[in-house]
Amino acid sequence: MTVGILGCGEMGAGIGRALTAAGHTVLTVLEGRSPETTARAAEAGMTAADDLADLVARSAIVFSILPPSAAEAAGRELASVAGDARGLVFVEANAISPDLARTIAASFAGTVTVLDAGIIGMPPSGEARPRLYYSGPRCAVLEQLGSAAFDARYLGPEIGAASGMKMAYAAVTKGTNALLTAGFLLAEEMGLGDAYAAELSSSQPDMFKRADKNIARLPADAGRWVREMEEIRDTFAAHGLPGGFHDAAAEVMALLDASRFGNETRRTIDRTRTMRETVQAITSDRARPAERHTLRKAEG
């Protein structure tokens, strides 16, 4: 089968790699993308389409797996290019609110089958596959295709359900990571970093391990996650629940993205840097913004 994937980040390329390994042809659009993205697509065995129209014309199913801030424009552009194509399946698999998923779905002509989806878990690797929750019309093509790259789980006919699942999940996983980052930054700011780490590692070992494993790696993804946190906030608000957790999580992600580690990617992360070193450096930079600015310019 020929599959189109909009987006060549770790997840898009990971799913692309698994599908090409299973014998499918996977198209993507690389025009204007960075050398890192182009290399990632090539490593994954993905094929460059001439442009979006070429990708749509050749694909039976198209996935949108982008940073959430790019989801709406990409969906609308695809809807415009696809027009009233018959038989095309579009899978809106971005980390966006159910409301935004419905808005994007509404921009497609009724001849395109639109599925709402939310991907949970790490990109496929070895035997491990992420879950792809989806909602909308039940889709045999997606389920058969999926077995190679993801575990498709159906959540019923309502567009928005799968996005809602992704939002509620990331709300507690990435939300907790942001909250732990804020806690450690606060303790460090107050000069209590050592005592705080000792207390948490002793009385809240699961929480400490989560912080210890994740905080140093967050800056690499934080820029992309600002908008995801805002989408989660909007999802809570749409249900009359507090949006403040993820307003704050967006602020923490923005702070990490603006930090001296914000230019890292998942491939270039300094994996020798500890959680405490990460928090201490960011705290120290926050205390001396002018000096930090000079440093970044000198490094850049």
Added chain:
Amino acid sequence: MTVGILGCGEMGAGIGRALTAAGHTVLTVLEGRSPETTARAAEAGMTAADDLADLVARSAIVFSILPPSAAEAAGRELASVAGDARGLVFVEANAISPDLARTIAASFAGTVTVLDAGIIGMPPSGEARPRLYYSGPRCAVLEQLGSAAFDARYLGPEIGAASGMKMAYAAVTKGTNALLTAGFLLAEEMGLGDAYAAELSSSQPDMFKRADKNIARLPADAGRWVREMEEIRDTFAAHGLPGGFHDAAAEVMALLDASRFGNETRRTIDRTRTMRETVQAITSDRARPAERHTLRKAEG
């Protein structure tokens, strides 16, 4: 030694019990307190002082262990009653911001030794004792006394350090509990409760266990914790860090307190009620506020 304790909640009475068991006389003020509080003080072997002046006149050291909303008034009243008493030690052990701890400390005459403290962990029980972090002047009386009831840990001379430790700790423990509650409420509102519980229990077992263990018990304490969440928010804000997490946590605590389970106490919690049942009932009540109001009146 004669010890005064302002506050006879689970923690105040727990520390009172451990101190009386170690042979100390523990005074408290019971005027105007509920029958449940009076019973708890009696069970703990605590002695009723005539009034605050009597408690201060007879105690070598006085602990304030109250709901955070009562901390400031109690501290100021004690400062006024104590006047320039020589040798009295006052331990401000409430869950309040460092700024509020400094405000309360400043209301005492210089002849009273004021210690800032933050209690972390469950009330003493068997061999288990909470940690009592403290800051201000190093205090041998507190450290010797403590061994019977808590593990005293010194955080240096600065009033506010111990309160800051408590704030940063509760920020991530109670903050995560509030965030998990919000996540489960959101999933339930969206009709995804079963799928969400299945996904989290499989891919985030630590987080699921935390939710499963804690959410049903939160309503019993939630009313008291609204103010604690606000104190944490203020602590973040004072350090230029996002306050939204705990604004939202305060909203969640208020929602739980206003729920049909909000009248429970730690002793009257229905321990057969599951996390999912708790979340489902609250979601159902939120969907039908008028009916809920009628129900509560009929029950009350």
